[in-house]
Amino acid sequence: MGLYVGLRVKGVVKKEFRDEIKKIEEYGEWKKSKDIKFKEFSKIERANFIPNGAYADCESYSKYNKDTGEWDFKCYINYGLETINAFIKLIPYFMEKIEILKSGFTGDVDNVVDEYNMIDGRICLSKSYEERENFEGNI
Numbered sequence: 349m350g351l352y353v354g355l356r357v358k359g360v361v362k363k364e365f366r367d368e369i370k371k372i373e374e375y376g377e378w379k380k381s382k383d384i385k386f387k388e389f390s391k392i393e394r395a396n397f398i399p400n401g402a403y404a405d406c407e408s409y410s411k412y413n414k415d416t417g418e419w420d421f422k423c424y425i426n427y428g429l430e431t432i433n434a435f436i437k438l439i440p441y442f443m444e445k446i447e448i449l450k451s452g453f454t455g456d457v458d459n460v461v462d463e464y465n466m467i468d469g470r471i472c473l474s475k476s477y478e479e480r481e482n483f484e485g486n487i
Contacts, residue, residue, distance in 0.1 A: 351453065352403045353428040355435065356461075358448040361417040365442040369419065373412040376400045389438055394431045401425040417444070440469045 361369045368381050376397065378390035389395050399410040403424035410421035425431055432451050439446065449471070452461035463475040 352406075352424045352426050353432050354403070354406065354422065354424045354450075354452050354461075355398065355428075355432045356422045356448055356450040357399070357439075357446070358420040359418075359439075359443045359446040359466075361412075361419055362442055362444045363417065366414050366417050369417075369442065370412060370414045373399060373410055373419065373421075383442075385438065385441055389434060392431050392434050394425050394428050395434070397423060397425045397428065398431065398435050399423050401428065419443075420448075436464065436471055439471055440466060446471075 365383070368383055368386065372378055372381065372386070376399065378386050378395050378398075381387055381390070394401070399419075399421035400408070401423040402408040403426075406422075406424055408421075408423050410419075410423070412419045412421075436449070436451065439449070443466070446464070446466040449464040449466070450461040451464075462473060465472050465474045
């Protein structure tokens with residue numbers, strides 16, 4: 349079965365990338381992008397599973413509005429930690445706003461996760477799974 353890593357993203361794509369992201373959202377083919385950074389990302393193993401990778405026991409989806417740039421997706425990638433970490437680093441390049449950014453291992457990505465924020469164009473870890481394990485109380 350393997351070790352699956354989940355990714356949950358909800359945010360707004362910058363205007364200049366909305367057409368490219370629409371194609372990627374539909375087909376998951378980063379390598380066909382005209383953008384050099386997207387092409388570089390496509391060389392990472394399993395990059396084409398973002399945003400459409402799936403795990404049988406968990407819900408995956410992708411909703412994108414090219415007009416507003418709103419992109420909301422959840423996906424899972426088998427042995428995908430390197431891929432997801434590379435994607436998280438790419439986010440400030442093409443997204444102007446992040447509402448939700450979470451990653452976690454097999455299971456529901458909304459429960460056992462690391463959570464991130466984007467501050468001044470940089471991705472910052474806001475809450476890690478290790479912190480949650482040591483938390484006494486409800487999350």
